[in-house]
Amino acid sequence: MTRTRRRKLLSSLFVAFCGSAVVVALTPLAFVLFFVVSQGARAVNLEFFTHMPTPVGEAGGGMANAIVGTLILTSLAAMIAVPIGVISGVYMSEYAGTRFAALVRFAADTLNGVPSIVIGLFAYAVVVVPFKQFSALAGGFALGTMMIPIIARTTEELLLLVPGSMREGALALGATRARAVFSVVLPAALPGIMTGIVLALARIAGETAPLLFTAFNNRFFNIRLTQPLSSLTVQVFTYATGPYEDWHRQAWAGALVLVTIVFACSLAARFATRRLERMHGRA
């Protein structure tokens, strides 16, 4: 009887401990969201989405160029990173036991751990210096480089979760190994891979450091990939560290828009995954 009671007491203590850990972990998130929303909501308006930044000292204006810029940069990054990342992931899972696969995995994990400012420097050296020009391409290249290891590792892990019987089923029908991978195993893992891609996009959309000396910034509206490009993060950074009250308000609005985009991405990923899974009969 006493043992049971002691066990119950221990159990409730442990539950209480876990509960408080969750509260501690979520508190910063709650504060961040609270400040971003309360400060940002005061500054954000229609003009913010449709107008360019005003000249220094003039009130009003918006971040239309930066919003478009962020969308362009993340798209460029995805175009670079999705094919390379997915194919590397397929390689790592297909040749899981080999030494080269272990090397690729190690390289991916290392690249994942490289500070983003260093990735920015790398893009600066490889793209900006040869072309003597800050450009959207350089920014997309930097962000894409950051995304590759995330997508590669996600793809690898999800492919390894696909039951071997799927592959055997395809092989038994006269599929080659490559055919079995690309027509059965990869599609079976696709919902998870898509989620991984969108989450990776959401993560790099919030990066500032790799863009500072690659895409740089641009006060004007631009969609030319060879020109410097504005982005929400760099614009928020510039305005937040600037001396003007109006800039600070705009920075909060930019932060709110950025958080909203990331949040919408995650939601969209969830939704798309659900639909795909239903098609795959798992929901």
Add this chain to the structure above:
Amino acid sequence: MAAPVPTPTMTPTAFVPAGAAAKIDVRQMHFYYGPRRVLDNVTLQIRPHEVTALIGPSGCGKSTFLRSINRMNDIVPGARVEGSICIDGQDIYAPSVDPVDLRRRVGMVFQKSNPFPKSIFENVAYGLRINRLARSREELGGRVESSLKSAALWDEVKDRLHTSALALSGGQQQRLCIARALAVEPDILLMDEPASALDPIATQRIEELVYQLKARYTIVIVTHNMQQAARVSDVTAFFWLGKLIECDRTNKIFTAPSQKLTEDYVTGRFG
């Protein structure tokens, strides 16, 4: 195994049916996973348009034997075959034979049904697409339909061909896997305990199907279930510890086997 079992006295001799060319001709076949030998000197002829059941206790090498007929074991690292396996007189382990082509001719149904996470239609169409067996959309649709009919599944799924295959019941999924295998028109069908995960009614449907299919295919079926072997097969081969102990007409195996070991097994004295 609880009780000591007698060791067979004679070397396994194959049952060679008189006057019929063997569809599958296995001679002095040994099989190794790395250093471990799991099949020992198996010699066995399988006639066309008959159902051959492979029985024997778990781990005796039935699946391994089956999977060496369509070279599925090639994907297991360290797996090795000695001796010869001929299909229609052609050694399937000869260097000139491409296992990918072989597997189209020798279909396989697995113990656990493994439909692809695609629609019912796409599951059956898969083999047709990868082997380019249909020249037009109409032909593809027609062959999907006839395969589903052959697998006795058409009536149950004809109104939902484009919904997920994973929503089907276990028995339907297994028949879908049979339809998928039939679609590429193999002449041999290998089935590894196809009904072991199914309820009695679904099992009965699979057995009826096997009976219908033998007019068009040569079927080799592994089964754990002695009654099932007795019901569906013409010939039964009894494996024990990697050896083929006896192979004969099914009614003979179950009524008057020539080996004591076989008799003990089929009467349920061990295994």
